[in-house]
Amino acid sequence: xxxxxxxxxxxxxxxxxxxxxxxxxxxxxxxxxxxxxxxxxxxxxxxxxxxxxxxxxxxxxxxxxxxxxxxxxxxxxxxxxxxxxxxxxxxxxxxxxxxxxxxxxxxxxxxxxxxxxxxxxxxxxxxxxxxxxxxxxxxxxxxxxxxxxxxxxxxxxxxxxxxxxxxxxxxxxxxxxxxxxxxxxxxxxxxxxxxxxxxxxxxxxxxxxxxxxxxxxxxxxxxxxxxxxxxxxxxxxxxxxxxxxxxxxxxxxxxxxxxxxxxxxxxxxxxxxxxxxxxxxxxxxxxxxxxxxxxxxxxxxxxxxxxxxxxxxxxxxxxxxxxxxxxxxxxxxxxxxxxxxxxxxxxxxxxxxxxxxxxxxxxxxxxxxxxxxxxxxxxxxxxxxxxxxxxxxxxxxxxxxxxxxxxxxxxxxxxxxxxxxxxxxxxxxxxxxxxxxxxxxxxxxxxxxxxxxxxxxxxxxxxxxxxxxxxxxxxxxxxxxxxxxxxxxxxxxxxxxxxxxxxxxxxxxxxxxxxxxxxxxxxxxxxxxxxxxxxxxxxxxxxxxxxxxxxxxxxxxxxxxxxxxxxxxxxxxxxxxxxxxxxxxxxxxxxxxxxxxxxxxxxxxxxxxxxxxxxxxxxxxxxxxxxxxxxxxxxxxxxxxxxxxxxxxxxxxxxxxxxxxxxxxx
Amino acid sequence: xxxxxxxxxxxxxxxxxxxxxxxxxxxxxxxxxxxxxxxxxxxxxxxxxxxxxxxxxxxxxxxxxxxxxxxxxxxxxxxxxxxxxxxxxxxxxxxxxxxxxxxxxxxxxxxxxxxxxxxxxxxxxxxxxxxxxxxxxxxxxxxxxxxxxxxx
Numbered sequence: 001x002x003x004x005x006x007x008x009x010x011x012x013x014x015x016x017x018x019x020x021x022x023x024x025x026x027x028x029x030x031x032x033x034x035x036x037x038x039x040x041x042x043x044x045x046x047x048x049x050x051x052x053x054x055x056x057x058x059x060x061x062x063x064x065x066x067x068x069x070x071x072x073x074x075x076x077x078x079x080x081x082x083x084x085x086x087x088x089x090x091x092x093x094x095x096x097x098x099x100x101x102x103x104x105x106x107x108x109x110x111x112x113x114x115x116x117x118x119x120x121x122x123x124x125x126x127x128x129x130x131x132x133x134x135x136x137x138x139x140x141x142x143x144x145x146x147x148x149x150x151x152x153x154x155x156x157x158x159x160x161x162x163x164x165x166x167x168x169x170x171x172x173x174x175x176x177x178x179x180x181x182x183x184x185x186x187x188x189x190x191x192x193x194x195x196x197x198x199x200x201x202x203x204x205x206x207x208x209x210x211x212x213x214x215x216x217x218x219x220x221x222x223x224x225x226x227x228x229x230x231x232x233x234x235x236x237x238x239x240x241x242x243x244x245x246x247x248x249x250x251x252x253x254x255x256x257x258x259x260x261x262x263x264x265x266x267x268x269x270x271x272x273x274x275x276x277x278x279x280x281x282x283x284x285x286x287x288x289x290x291x292x293x294x295x296x297x298x299x300x301x302x303x304x305x306x307x308x309x310x311x312x313x314x315x316x317x318x319x320x321x322x323x324x325x326x327x328x329x330x331x332x333x334x335x336x337x338x339x340x341x342x343x344x345x346x347x348x349x350x351x352x353x354x355x356x357x358x359x360x361x362x363x364x365x366x367x368x369x370x371x372x373x374x375x376x377x378x379x380x381x382x383x384x385x386x387x388x389x390x391x392x393x394x395x396x397x398x399x400x401x402x403x404x405x406x407x408x409x410x411x412x413x414x415x416x417x418x419x420x421x422x423x424x425x426x427x428x429x430x431x432x433x434x435x436x437x438x439x440x441x442x443x444x445x446x447x448x449x450x451x452x453x454x455x456x457x458x459x460x461x462x463x464x465x466x467x468x469x470x471x472x473x474x475x476x477x478x479x480x481x482x483x484x485x486x487x488x489x490x491x492x493x494x495x496x497x498x499x500x501x502x503x504x505x506x507x508x509x510x511x512x513x514x515x516x517x518x519x520x521x522x523x524x525x526x527x528x529x530x531x532x533x534x535x536x537x538x539x540x541x542x543x544x545x546x547x548x549x550x551x552x553x554x555x556x557x558x559x560x561x562x563x564x565x566x567x568x569x570x571x572x573x574x575x576x577x578x579x580x581x582x583x584x585x586x587x588x589x590x591x592x593x594x595x596x597x598x599x600x601x602x603x604x605x606x607x608x609x610x611x612x613x614x615x616x617x618x619x620x621x622x623x624x625x626x627x628x629x630x631x632x633x634x635x636x637x638x639x640x641x642x643x644x645x646x647x648x649x650x651x652x653x654x655x656x657x658x659x660x661x662x663x664x665x666x
Numbered sequence: 667x668x669x670x671x672x673x674x675x676x677x678x679x680x681x682x683x684x685x686x687x688x689x690x691x692x693x694x695x696x697x698x699x700x701x702x703x704x705x706x707x708x709x710x711x712x713x714x715x716x717x718x719x720x721x722x723x724x725x726x727x728x729x730x731x732x733x734x735x736x737x738x739x740x741x742x743x744x745x746x747x748x749x750x751x752x753x754x755x756x757x758x759x760x761x762x763x764x765x766x767x768x769x770x771x772x773x774x775x776x777x778x779x780x781x782x783x784x785x786x787x788x789x790x791x792x793x794x795x796x797x798x799x800x801x802x803x804x805x806x807x808x809x810x811x812x813x814x815x816x817x818x
Binding site: 518 | 683685694695697698700701702704705706707708709712713714715716717718720721722723724725726729730733734735746747749750751752753756760792
């Protein structure tokens with residue numbers, strides 16, 4: 001081994017970074033010391049190594065002095081490792097034979113004393129030299145890309161991403177949990193800040209998605225299991241039994257009308273209306289095919305009834321249908337699973353159990369022309385038109401107590417302004433009051449919109465919170481405080497609308513585990529970087545769109561979906577992907593086959609294989625660990641788990657790190 | 667911020683060496699941020715970059731102590747934030763056991779520290795380093811595990 005090391009011809013290049021390094025580190029002394037280090041054939045310094053002149057200087061030196069490895073003592077490898085690796089490659093050196101000694105961020109910028117700084121810079125350079133001595137050429141592997149994307153969630157986020165990807169010419173599958181695509185946006189009446197009807201802008205997109213030759217819809221389906229890696233995800237999708245044959249059904253709706261079971265609350269109508277056991281969630285549902293609710297269907301529960309089956313003119317009802325599992329391969333995944341609103345059972349003071357106290361989402365259904373009241377704005381309790389309506393904002397949002405959410409739900413200020421405006425537009429005689437903590441309306445034309453509610457429509461905005469609501473006869477006595485005047489006030493309202501906080505889907509954690517991505521403290525999915533990689537996750541090939549990543553309005557959701565789609569298209573467009581060569585490798589002669597590494601690996605990248613070895617002429621069969629290089633992310637956890645020390649991490653081998661330790665401790 | 671001067675006054679001859687293993691994604695970036703923010707910590711701290719805190723083998727720690735380190739820090743992402751999902755949980759488990767071992771073989775527990783420093787915590791990086799240095803100054807040089815043969 002020693003003999004091999006002596007043959008190294010290492011070049012050391014020390015950067016001044018103007019005065020950034022040179023002011024605290026005696027660069028010339030570092031060069032002198034570097035020249036004395038074992039294996040170093042050439043050392044030099046320059047003002048700006050990363051500049052073109054600096055890089056050319058390095059390239060020339062490599063050729064002139066026949067260098068085979070390079071150490072750059074400069075800024076953090078997080079800055080310019082890529083730059084110098086490329087430059088080395090251009091002069092014929094494998095890019096993984098380059099090491100960076102971080103003498104700026106971790107030396108000259110944090111120390112004042114020039115002597116100490118220089119000593120440390122020398123030590124760091126020595127460590128880098130010691131490491132690079134043991135570096136080996138690494139060649140990135142190539143992986144194929146399946147030219148197909150999976151979208152989880154068929155709301156506006158998923159639909160937009162699917163359309164964009166499909167238009168670029170790639171196949172897309174949408175997996176939607178509910179019987180129809182459309183999501184939350186389908187439930188909305190009007191959308192801010194333009195007040196155009198939600199269905200009018202959404203339903204054409206739903207139809208486009210269904211008709212698109214590149215898009216396949218898997219509604220009433222769930223993602224069961226995901227394995228694989230970027231470019232090659234293997235996904236099991238559970239298609240729940242609809243009990244209705246999608247091909248035979250014509251969408252005539254005789255079954256939904258005649259179904260004798262009418263006790264189930266309609267999810268789409270936020271429980272304000274009942275639906276049959278066989279139902280189509282809403283009129284514009286895509287696909288326009290009913291589904292039978294197993295918990296409600298009399299035939300499925302008791303075996304009697306089957307009325308729908310007898311009445312269906314096309315014979316589409318099929319009670320023998322079973323849940324079906326399909327497995328598909330995808331190159332990329334977009335998570336667009338959306339959001340929920342919080343349960344209000346812990347907010348007793350707002351009397352949510354009173355029928356005339358509703359959430360904003362219920363309000364959307366009540367004002368909607370296709371909703372349970374056919375668009376007539378009436379009290380759910382007695383069907384009378386209210387005279388005074390109180391809106392309460394921040395119900396659970398910006399609430400640091402355990403029952404609420406500490407974040408701002410972002411959309412409530414705008415939709416509350418919208419709701420109050422919709423009421424005043426239809427019924428100018430109704431009085432509308434809004435209790436708020438702050439009005440937050442950043443966004444194009446958003447503030448103008450909210451001001452219109454106040455200035456044009458005379459909606460009363462009261463800065464303060466509601467303390468308690470007491471039902472009194474037909475009235476709801478809203479006790480609140482106006483913090484501007486300091487007065488407590490009581491409003492005898494007929495209806496109260498609560499802007500309940502948004503929250504992550506309750507199954508987000510489940511999905512996170514399946515996808516191996518991360519969620520934040522509120523269970524919203526975490527992006528790879530909050531500013532610079534907002535639609536990517538830390539897992540390559542998995543992207544985020546819409547409110548599953550954090551509260552978002554429709555314009556932002558659509559923008560993020562198109563961004564995620566662009567990322568997916570960029571990925572699918574590649575014929576091959578290059579993977580990180582710094583992955584684990586097993587020394588089969590040392591591996592004892594205990595497979596402790598397989599259990600430690602967070603990516604299931606290690607499996608086992610049977611090999612036959614020749615032990616002094618004797619053939620011995622043994623089990624050894626086997627690393628899938630495409631799955632391995634290179635964390636190196638397995639190397640520590642390995643008892644015989646058979647697994648090592650390329651680029652960060654045990655020997656390399658120990659050499660660094662030794663060099664530093666010298 | 668700097669502890670350089672007052673610590674140096676306390677003990678002029680003793681120049682402790684701290685080896686810090688920092689994970690590439692959080693703590694190494696935190697150390698870079700400490701630099702970008704021009705926070706000061708003594709030059710006795712030398713950083714070794716590892717992909718994940720779970721890459722750090724007990725061997726590395728022992729070797730550092732054997733070869734003259736007076737303190738060793740392992741820094742990773744905060745639990746739950748690991749770039750590799752669960753790596754730092756393994757670090758946490760391994761080193762809660764190993765701290766007992768190192769103490770048993772004569773290394774004061776103040777000399778060895780596992781901490782979580784995110785990429786946004788340049789400040790914390792400087793604080794953690796200053797803290798362990800102060801502890802190590804109080805303890806004096808690490809002689810227990812030092813390998814007498816290790817000298818070049």
